[in-house]
Amino acid sequence: MEITPIPAPQIDLLLYHIQHHPAVLDDKTKHLITTMFQKMQDITNHGDDERRELWIPADRGTIEDFGDFEEYLTEGEVSSRDEFEELWLSEYPDSIKWYKLTTTIYENTCYVFLDNKLIFEVRPVLQNNDTKDHSELAEWLLSAVDNCLTALEKGEYNAFVADNLPYSKRIGKILREDFWRIFPEEKAAYLKDITPDEMNRFFNLIQTQPPDSPAKRLPEMTHRLFLDSCRLGYAANHYAGTNTLSSMELYRSHADGRDDGLLDINEDSPEDFAAWYHDERMRSGHPWEVCRGGNSTHISLYARCDNRGWWFTLAGSSYSRSVETVKFYLALNDHGIPAFLCDGQELAAMLAGKDYIGIVPGEVIPSYCGHLFPDENIIDFMHLPYDHTGAIIEAVTWHPLDRVTFS
Structure with missing residues (x-):
């Protein structure tokens, strides 16, 4: 499966600039997001409001993509090159960073979420002539959706996600006594x-x-x-x-x-x-x-x-x-x-120790997560821990990933 060339640190910077301002107010970005929405209509929706989802991989890139060492040193955020590399790898521990794209439509308004955070909101009529341009992020999303749909057409997408999506992005459950055995x-x-x-x-x-x-x-x-x-x-x-x-x-x-x-x-x-x-x-x-x-x-x-x-x-x-x-x-x-x-x-x-602890993705706050376990009576939730991670992964019963199919 092809991965878009924009490295994850650059994507995260674009996401940082758009936070708290999801309304699409310029024609170029609106056209790109609308085109992306039209392409997403090709896959089957799940749940209310025509919810459709794709996992989008992005390359971690090089340490230079992460930032400028001299700037971090001058600003006092690191004191050595080794510290700078440790910071980079702590922020981007895996060679691929995954983003969960979700699109929904409600009352003629299109909503785009990335890792459960609203990033774009496209209304039928532009509200004003704001000059902020978020088309670079919109172009990346459109390109990423194209890559995913191409891989899906080739029969590669679901297998690639199943083989590569980190467990920190998945949902599962672990018997508490098994958790206590490890901790x-x-x-x-x-x-x-x-x-x-x-x-x-x-x-x-x-x-x-x-x-x-x-x-x-x-x-x-x-x-x-x-x-x-x-x-x-x-x-x-x-x-x-x-x-x-x-x-x-x-x-x-x-x-x-x-x-x-x-x-x-x-x-x-x-x-x-x-x-x-x-x-x-x-x-x-x-x-x-x-x-x-x-x-x-x-x-x-x-x-x-x-x-x-x-x-x-x-x-x-x-x-x-x-x-x-x-x-x-x-x-x-x-x-x-x-x-x-x-x-x-x-x-x-x-x-x-006979109950199950729900394991939820890292971007999800581990409380009020019962909706992620609709057929199970689970009331306690946590993220995949950093220590003894391998042992926990082995002890968890993981939910199967949702398969993406063409509608």
Whole structure:
């Protein structure tokens, strides 16, 4: 399969200049991208919005294509020629760099993505007479698509991609106990804060957890009961202040902070809690984010109610917070607080090393990647690690690559 002559560092420089400005505003670039789109129509689309994809290889080029050593030296980015070469090879470790081209069409607008980043947006009518010229990048894309389609016509494209696409660009899964076998220190670090007895108690509880909510209910819910329940989880995980602070002070210290007025209501009034709970205006904050973290790394304790009474739903299945979540759940159960644990079976499998870790491409953020594993219940994701890479590759079950065919 022929590879376009423009080296990857030059392509990346062109991509850098176009970032944050994907709208195509000049006639030349629009013509080139439109022509490329027309050629892409020859292959079968996958998914919504006429999504079509190709893997495009680009040569790494020489170190001179990467940059000027004297400039890097003058600017203090490197201190020697050897350091400059190390920097080059760290940025471009393989002789070929691969780009994933994706095209979609939505409401008469053509979108071009490279490695999941929007680079071109072509609307039916040019919006103004902007003089920025991105035709060099558009010409490379058109030439690369031509090369891919020629190789596809010759029956070479799919085999070349299968044989050469690096595993860092692929999707797969690895059994956690196999990952721990290769990285035993990861297992030790993960399980250091939970005892075998706690694990066994948790496994037994999850075996009997109903599918949607706990069997028991509380007759009422109050501000104080909610904060005291949070305190149980904080104490189980030895959060700072559990021996000296009140439940409200602990919540202020460890929760998200956007309490939606929860802390302002009467502590002991079930009527005030119910009125606050059912007030639809109280939906702009995060009162249930009781252990703050990132979008996917916090722990939430939700109050729930139905015609039988009140209970809690506990959620926190990220790998980095999963042990905390399990200990929180155990503490609630030990004190007779009805709680339902989201992803309980998955967390049990995680603790036992019996779940799968999803391996996602390097350009994909390793969170919220369940859509890449549509028929599998995988909740933890990672990139292919730099250490022991060969052993990991051997242990991973890799998804077959999508074959490109003519429509």
